[in-house]
Amino acid sequence: MRLALPAGLALCVMLLAGCSPNVDYQRIEGQTMGTRYHISYASLGKATAPAALQAAVDARLEAINRSMSTYRDDSVITAFNRAPVGQPVAIDADFAQVLRLARQVRQDSAGAFDPAVAELVDLWGFGARRSVQQMMSIPDANAIEAARGRSNFDAVTQPEPLTLVKTGAVRLDFSAIAKGYGVDAIAALLREHGVAHYMVEIGGEVAVSGNNPRGGPWRIGIEAPQAARGRTLTMLNLHEAAMATSGDYRNYIEIDGQRYAHIIDPRTGYPVRQTPTSVTVLASSVALADAWATAFMVLDPERAQELARQHGLAVYWVVTNPQGELSSRFSPAMQAHLGTR
Ligand code: AMP
Ligand code: MG
Numbered sequence: 001m002r003l004a005l006p007a008g009l010a011l012c013v014m015l016l017a018g019c020s021p022n023v024d025y026q027r028i029e030g031q032t033m034g035t036r037y038h039i040s041y042a043s044l045g046k047a048t049a050p051a052a053l054q055a056a057v058d059a060r061l062e063a064i065n066r067s068m069s070t071y072r073d074d075s076v077i078t079a080f081n082r083a084p085v086g087q088p089v090a091i092d093a094d095f096a097q098v099l100r101l102a103r104q105v106r107q108d109s110a111g112a113f114d115p116a117v118a119e120l121v122d123l124w125g126f127g128a129r130r131s132v133q134q135m136m137s138i139p140d141a142n143a144i145e146a147a148r149g150r151s152n153f154d155a156v157t158q159p160e161p162l163t164l165v166k167t168g169a170v171r172l173d174f175s176a177i178a179k180g181y182g183v184d185a186i187a188a189l190l191r192e193h194g195v196a197h198y199m200v201e202i203g204g205e206v207a208v209s210g211n212n213p214r215g216g217p218w219r220i221g222i223e224a225p226q227a228a229r230g231r232t233l234t235m236l237n238l239h240e241a242a243m244a245t246s247g248d249y250r251n252y253i254e255i256d257g258q259r260y261a262h263i264i265d266p267r268t269g270y271p272v273r274q275t276p277t278s279v280t281v282l283a284s285s286v287a288l289a290d291a292w293a294t295a296f297m298v299l300d301p302e303r304a305q306e307l308a309r310q311h312g313l314a315v316y317w318v319v320t321n322p323q324g325e326l327s328s329r330f331s332p333a334m335q336a337h338l339g340t341r
Contacts, residue, residue, distance in 0.1 A: 023197070025213040028054045032061040033179050034071065035203030041190055042197035042210070053193060060189050064182050067095045068174045070118065071128045080164055081118060081171040089164045096161055098174055098181050098287065105177075105291035106153060108311060110303075113295035114266035116153035118171035123147045124271060126262040127173070148269035176263075180205045180244050180290025187286075205244040207286050222280050222316055224326055233318060233328055236337045238282075244289035246297045247278035247318075263297045272298050277326065279304075282314035282337065305331065 028039040028050050039057065043049065067076045080089045091099070102115040121127045123143060125134030139147075155168030174181075179202050186200045187207040197210030199218050208218040217237040224231045225247065236243075248261040260271040279296040283289035292313060296304050301317075308315040308331035315331040330338070 023213075025197075026050045026053075028057060030054065030058060032058075033065065033069070033182060033202060035179070037061070037182075037186070037200070037202040039186065039190070039201075040199045040213075041195045042213075044194060048193050048195055053190075056189060056193070057186055060185055061182055063092075064094055064178065064185060067092050068098060068178050068181075070173055070175065077172055077174060080166070083166065085166055085168060087165070088159070091162050091164055093162070094181070094185070096158075098177055099156075099158070099164075099172075101181070101285070101287050102174065102177055102291060103153075105288060105295060109292070109295035109299065109307065111266055112298035113176065113291050114151070114153055115172050115174055115177070116151045116156065116170050117264045117266050118151070118173035119147045120144070120151050120264045120266070120269055121173050121175075121262075122171075124260070124264065126260075126264075126271075144269045148266075151266060151269070176246075176294035177287050177291040179203050180242075180286035180288070183207045183286040184242065205286050205290055206241070207243070208238050208241050210239065222278070222318070224318065225277060233326070234316065234338055236282075238337060241282055241337075242284065242286040242289050243280060243282050244286055244293045245278055245280045246290075246293035248275045248297070261297065263294060265298050276301075277318045277320045279318075280316040282334070305329075308333070 024043045025040055026043045030037055041048070065072065066074065069075045070077055070081070072078060076091055076095050080091070083089045102113070105113045106115065118127070122129065123139050125131065150169045152168055152170050155166050155170040156172065157165050157167055159165055182202050183200050183205050184207065187198065187209065190198050190200065199206065199208045199212070206220060208220070212218045217239045220236045220238060220243065221232040222234050222236065224233055246263070261275050263272050263275065264270070265272050275297045279293050281289040281293045281296065283292055296315060296317070299307065312333055313331060314334040314337055316328060316334050317330065318326060318328050320326055
């Protein structure tokens, strides 16, 4: 039995040296959502000085965490998860927006992405609290079935835009979408401050806009897992993009030599087993890309390709065969973004 730490980022963001004339690129970084964030942006003077911007960024991220972190006792999502059936719970605008996007991807992915998996996530020991027992053995089949029955998103009702009421013992988990939403929120904040050229990244989920410091597209690498020496598999050249990655090597536990990714198939109640090594998605927002990347870890390859095409999503899959060899495939919409190394 071994508890693995995330084995390195799936992405590396290449900031090429040098700056275009008259534009000063600044970097801000810090911690949030159990990981780190990095921002690089073209500063236009006092209004976008790093110290002032960083305070605004940290305040915005704190508000999002207070809304939707299952790791906090004082969050809105924890209040909802603890509320009895029938009791109204007040939510904030960020929560309502993430719920709306989550509902959309749940529907479009035929339930592969489902924010109502919280109880299953906890039962398998992938959540905020994990007991030693959970690290040693898999849960009892009856307990899995009971938790699956309660993981019913339809039991989350919204009688008013900022009020939720549960009609069954359902609990929510936004971990598969909140980081992406955080990136969107910081990108919006930068735009409000007049920043047009930026790269925002939280734990591998990325938004870019405009140009990099060299005046060209932002270059974002999709890397192989560290077992393959972190080799860059492909480089994306992006001016305007919202991108997220899910991967089995980033977050998993091993019980009795069997590896379980932190992703549950909501339709069975069991963690997914035959997953791609990683899935990178470009979508109209990072929140949607984040949710879809998780969905594509659950969906079988044919269905995944079909849904990617149907929803016009640019998707890049990295798969490992039983001999440990890596290969990749991509959806038609990804083709346009694939650059040269
Ligand atoms: P990500 O790293 O974005 O793929 O999110 C993984 C996290 O989302 C897990 O650690 C769980 O907390 C939660 N999760 C697991 N399975 C699902 C699922 N099928 N749909 C939505 N969230 C999930
Ligand atoms: Mg995700």
